[in-house]
Amino acid sequence: MSGQWRGMAARLVADGALTAEWEPVFEGLPRAGFLPDLFWQHHVATGEVEAVDRMRDPRRWREAADSVHPLVTQWDDGEHEGPGRGRVASSSASAPPVVAAMLRDLTVRSGQRVLEIGTGTGWNAALLASRLGAENVTTVEVDTSVAAAARGALERQGLGAVTVVCGDGFQGYPARAPYDRIIVTCGVHTFPRAWWEQCRPGGVIVVPWGTRFTPTEATVALTVAEDGRSASGTFKDLVQFMSLRAQRRAVPEYADYVTTESRDEAERSATTLTLAETIGGEWDSSRLVLGLLVPDCTVVLDEPQEGQRPVWLCSVADDRSWACVLFREDRQHSTVYQYGDRRLWDEVEAAYGWWREQGRPGLGRLGLTVDDDGHHVWVEK
Numbered sequence: 001m002s003g004q005w006r007g008m009a010a011r012l013v014a015d016g017a018l019t020a021e022w023e024p025v026f027e028g029l030p031r032a033g034f035l036p037d038l039f040w041q042h043h044v045a046t047g048e049v050e051a052v053d054r055m056r057d058p059r060r061w062r063e064a065a066d067s068v069h070p071l072v073t074q075w076d077d078g079e080h081e082g083p084g085r086g087r088v089a090s091s092s093a094s095a096p097p098v099v100a101a102m103l104r105d106l107t108v109r110s111g112q113r114v115l116e117i118g119t120g121t122g123w124n125a126a127l128l129a130s131r132l133g134a135e136n137v138t139t140v141e142v143d144t145s146v147a148a149a150a151r152g153a154l155e156r157q158g159l160g161a162v163t164v165v166c167g168d169g170f171q172g173y174p175a176r177a178p179y180d181r182i183i184v185t186c187g188v189h190t191f192p193r194a195w196w197e198q199c200r201p202g203g204v205i206v207v208p209w210g211t212r213f214t215p216t217e218a219t220v221a222l223t224v225a226e227d228g229r230s231a232s233g234t235f236k237d238l239v240q241f242m243s244l245r246a247q248r249r250a251v252p253e254y255a256d257y258v259t260t261e262s263r264d265e266a267e268r269s270a271t272t273l274t275l276a277e278t279i280g281g282e283w284d285s286s287r288l289v290l291g292l293l294v295p296d297c298t299v300v301l302d303e304p305q306e307g308q309r310p311v312w313l314c315s316v317a318d319d320r321s322w323a324c325v326l327f328r329e330d331r332q333h334s335t336v337y338q339y340g341d342r343r344l345w346d347e348v349e350a351a352y353g354w355w356r357e358q359g360r361p362g363l364g365r366l367g368l369t370v371d372d373d374g375h376h377v378w379v380e381k
């Protein structure tokens with residue numbers, strides 16, 4: 001174990017991300033034991049990724065493995081080869097502080113049975129297995145080669161009794177249900193009934209949940225109702241996870257939205273709201289809240305040009321409505337263009353106004369209930 005990893009668990013406990021019961025488990029299972037020789041360190045703040053190859057630079061490899069950064073371990077569902085960056089990061093070892101906080105929110109007790117969706121490297125499953133017993137952990141991974149590598153890593157760590165299933169975690173894994181806890185380690189915006197059906201009443205489901213609005217999700221810890229027909233709980237932390245494979249957020253094609261006709265007919269108006277206070281800050285809870293209130297809409301921030309920052313709002317429903325706001329910091333008003341059945345910027349303004357009226361609630365005051373009718377977001381008084 002490197003000096004850098006030693007003390008990581010204690011720091012996470014001191015930061016409140018990890019509870020004391022998890023400290024020895026974390027300390028004893030360094031993430032490095034689950035990583036391939038080549039991975040890509042993701043610097044979340046800048047969006048940069050850096051290839052790290054154990055054969056070329058073992059010291060750098062160890063330093064990255066023991067860092068707080070997420071590490072991409074697969075691109076493009078395994079179709080990408082070589083040290084360059086692929087298009088879509090499709091598997092990773094999550095950032096230790098995020099893993100810690102989700103385990104904290106899972107509130108496990110000894111002997112409980114857990115289902116994980118998104119095995120990835122197998123590290124999180126190993127942490128659960130080490131705490132609860134390998135026979136109590138089931139983990140589902142959609143990608144065959146990722147699942148095989150995780151199985152190998154778990155065996156090398158003496159945790160081969162973990163049930164690693166290759167399949168679609170959206171279906172849960174009914175064969176070993178009911179579970180006391182379910183932890184989902186890929187981002188979702190649609191919640192399957194299978195998860196709360198396979199979790200016992202009073203059980204907890206921790207999941208990064210978001211909308212199509214932005215790439216940022218928030219973890220939410222839902223308790224399954226006594227009648228087993230819904231699950232409900234408050235949001236915890238803003239996170240950015242790779243999406244469940246079938247729920248990836250596609251970036252809209254400009255040409256599919258802005259036709260010559262729609263450009264000519266777009267309605268022009270002005271807004272006094274700024275980019276920063278509405279949709280600019282990727283890590284602001286306001287952005288998450290706006291996404292909850294403006295459904296089926298994706299935001300794309302364009303490159304700044306000639307003193308203005310164009311921001312596109314595109315409806316991902318069939319209507320193909322769009323809006324473009326040309327944000328300017330040097331003027332009191334920014335120009336807005338809107339086209340289609342929906343007035344997407346007007347919806348954002350209304351949502352922002354509601355959030356302001358509610359006293360700008362942060363994540364801790366916002367909650368989610370999921371049931372057969374879909375999802376419902378609420379504000380705790």
Ligand SMILES: C[S@@+](CC[C@H](N)C(=O)[O-])C[C@H]1O[C@@H](n2cnc3c(N)ncnc32)[C@H](O)[C@@H]1O
Pocket residue numbers: 090091092093094117118119120121122123124125140141142143146167168169170185186241242243244245246
């Ligand atoms: C962020 S990684 C998980 C990290 C992992 N828990 C660890 O400890 O390394 C997300 C994983 O979810 C997997 N995944 C995506 N869609 C899935 C699905 N429908 N069912 C199961 N796994 C899925 C991806 O292939 C990827 O390996």
